[in-house]
Amino acid sequence: MILNQAGTRRFRAYTSKHLDDLLLRAGLHDDERLKVRAVATVLPFRTNAYVVDELIDWSAAPDDPMYRLVFPQADMLPAADVARLADLLKAEVPAAELLAEANRVRARLNPHPAGQMELNVPRLDDEPVPGLQHKYPETVLIFPKQGQTCHAYCTYCFRWAQFVGDADLKFASDDVEQMVRYIRRHPEVTSVLITGGDAMIMGEPVLRRYLEPLLALDQLESIRIGTKSLAYWPQRFTTDPDADSTLELFEQVVAAGKNLAFMAHFTHPQELEPPLVEAAVRRILGTGATIRTQAPLIRSINDDPALWSAMWRRQLRMGMIPYYMFVERDTGPQDYFAVPLARAHEVFRDAYASVSGLCRTVRGPSMSATPGKVCVDGVTEIAGQRVFVLHLIQARDPSLVGRPFFAHYDPTAVWLGDLRPAFADRFPFEPAAEAAAEEALVAV
Structure with a gap:
């Protein structure tokens, strides 16, 4: 394993090209692995070395909840679709033919629930503002172009359409000036949520480019950052090369009089166990930011009240604020x-x-x-x-x-x-x- 100067692992992503080898660790047979690979042509797959080595109990796979949280399952899509895609993979058809069939399946999965692409699209000077949603009168969501991925993908993710490489399904912007002008013209907006993907996939210089202009907007009371990074890559706040400068940026936001809130996704108590998570939480809270926790209720992963109770109590002890239990959205493998x-x-x-x-x-x-x-x-x-x-x-x-x-x-x-x-x-x-x-x- 490659180490950085601090003696910790550098980030290493695993994608669909690594999937078959990783599935061998779960003890899946050839035909089982083929079906999982078929599902992965439709729904995105991405994980990393931290999740694979620190969070998943491979002796319990494929039933381990963390394994099910990040690895596609053969029965996540209709059996007929999986069989057709598996046959195409087995026949080694051209990539364009496989993609066309995968896109046909995706189109039936409601890729943008709750009208993400159509409802409440802001307009500025009678032109739409891409990458923004004025979701509620006081709240604007910002989708940075550079934040349209994650350290790892959850199999249940309702924003899976952002990750499949189809430009027509992406929803993002990198026009910070336009974003600020829109908010300034809407004094009812008091809160922004920077989301994606995962906002914390962005390095500190890019994150600063989005955050700093917001500090000059007196109308803003709070800035929220939606992220799964505390669960999937806590090194982002401890040993990554820009961890310290990122935390200094958070301090700057708080010093400007804004409430900086981390909307942290924790889906299972196993995600809270590594000591790195506790260290990352302490460092973030030390900047004056707050951490509010949320997750969906997911069958076969966390549909047990004892798990939620344990998770909320552990989060409270760590200084985080339990915030939401969501219902799985009407998209993808719902x-x-x-x-x-x-x-x-x-x-x-x-x-x-x-x-x-x-x-x-x-x-x-x-x-x-x-x-x-x-x-x-x-x-x-x-x-x-x-x-x-x-x-x-x-x-x-x-x-x-x-x-x-x-x-x-x-x-x-x-x-x-x-x-x-x-x-x-x-x-x-x-x-x-x-x-x-x-x-x-x-x-x-």
Whole structure:
């Protein structure tokens, strides 16, 4: 293993060209490996030496949760699609033919859930601003062009479309000046979220190019950074060549009067065990930044309240703030990973009941859907009907935030689109029938 001057490993990525060799470590036979490689022609695969050597228990693979978190599974896609792609791989067809078939499968996987490419695209001087989403009145999301990858890819990732090399599916910008002009013209914007991909894949000079101009915007109260780096490459904050300068940049953001919040993704307690993680967390918190933790509820990986309880309690001891439990989004291999909403609430409730009040900053289970973040508050019976109780934690229409609404109970429902309104003819965020009909006529 190559070492840097600090005596620690340099970052080494593993991609699909390394996949077959890595699968041998999991004890998969030839036909099993071929099916996994077929899935990897559709869904992106990338991991690194830290994940492979420090997080995965290879003696328990392929059932180890960290293995399942980063390695494709043969049954993540419809069997007919996997068989067709496997046959093409076996026949060693030209790359263009294989790619065409993979793209056909991708097109059926809802690559941009919640209208990522269509909804709330900002405009400046009547021109669209690429790489920005004005998702809520006070919040703008920034997708840096240089942050459109990660240290490793999660198999459940709802932004998988950013990583497959199709320019039509990418959503990114490197025009920092345009970004700043847009925010300045919208004084209602008080918070930005730098996301991707993973913002922390960027080196300090590039990250500084995005952060420093934001410090001059008095309207901004908070800057958030979405990242999985603490789990997948904590060396980014300890021994990487620009670790110290990155932390100095964080101090600069805090000194400018901005709340700097790390939105750190931890999906399983195993990700918190290496000592490097604790060291990285201490260094980040030492800059004055906060770390809020979030993750989706994923079947076969963390659908157990004891895991969530252990994870939240460990995070609290390390100085982090439990923030969100998400519902797996309606994209990619959702059918493989999704947990029914009724079960999701049970997992959240049981985990929430077993932790102290300081851990109960966490919210969920929450669906990041088109109208906003929809939280499942529970299941109850009203007027003889069994119903889901829900509310919007965040909404594109702020008047809807915090108002409870109801849906007919459905034990198989896994997403908002599977639910039907109860005690009303529509959900609060849906247009009235007359308005919907008028919109349809205009569209025609």
